[in-house]
Amino acid sequence: MVGRCRLGQDRSGAAAVEFAVVGACFFILVLLLIDLCWQVAVAAALESGARSALRWAATGEAAPGNQSAAGHVAELVLRSSGLPLQAAGLTVSVDSFPGFSTLSTPAAARSGLGGPGDVVRYSIVYAARSLTPLGQALLPTGLLQHHLVVLAKNEPYPTN
Numbered sequence: 523m524v525g526r527c528r529l530g531q532d533r534s535g536a537a538a539v540e541f542a543v544v545g546a547c548f549f550i551l552v553l554l555l556i557d558l559c560w561q562v563a564v565a566a567a568l569e570s571g572a573r574s575a576l577r578w579a580a581t582g583e584a585a586p587g588n589q590s591a592a593g594h595v596a597e598l599v600l601r602s603s604g605l606p607l608q609a610a611g612l613t614v615s616v617d618s619f620p621g622f623s624t625l626s627t628p629a630a631a632r633s634g635l636g637g638p639g640d641v642v643r644y645s646i647v648y649a650a651r652s653l654t655p656l657g658q659a660l661l662p663t664g665l666l667q668h669h670l671v672v673l674a675k676n677e678p679y680p681t682n
Contacts, residue, residue: 550656557657563605564650565668571603572646572672579616579635579642582679591635592616599646611649611665618642618676625673638678646670 575598585594596614600607618636619625625641636642649665651658658664 553654553656557652557654560653561650561666561668564607564648565670567603567605567607568599568646568648568668568670571599571601571607572644572670574602575599576644576672576674579644580674580676582635582638582676582681595644607648607650611651613645613647615645616642617645622673622675636676638676638681640676642674642676644670644672644674646672 575595578598579591579595585591589597592614595616596609596612599614600609600612616633616635617631618634618640619630619632619642620640622641624630625643631643646669648668648670650668652661652664652666
């Protein structure tokens with residue numbers, strides 16, 4: 523009986539047990555916060571990169587070399603995003619429409635950057651990896667897909 527009474531009053535090791543419980547929860551929270559911040563940064567970087575690419579595309583300038591217009595837009599998005607994004611995770615599709623009133627008509631869409639005064643729809647999809655093992659375990663494939671759709675009207679540039 524004396525041993526039980528002393529065992530109930532013995533507080534040595536209580537701080538270690540409390541730290542283990544609270545520390546594990548805190549560590550999981552920090553890992554989730556790191557992944558959340560990374561995904562927000564990727565979304566902002568894609569938006570910034572898209573803005574830079576659209577400035578180039580709206581002028582009607584030709585893509586350098588034998589690169590397609592969508593390929594050059596994808597390259598500009600990656601280069602001007604400010605983050606080490608992977609080209610393998612990025613998909614860019616570009617459709618043009620004669621005007622804003624024809625956006626709801628799928629048959630009016632033409633592939634490519636269009637001509638002067640056309641409205642262009644850029645669909646940018648990026649599959650971002652999670653940074654931590656916890657984030658990879660929570661996402662079904664370990665990837666979070668960011669989808670950005672931007673509409674822009676081309677400038678009235680002269681056609682050659």
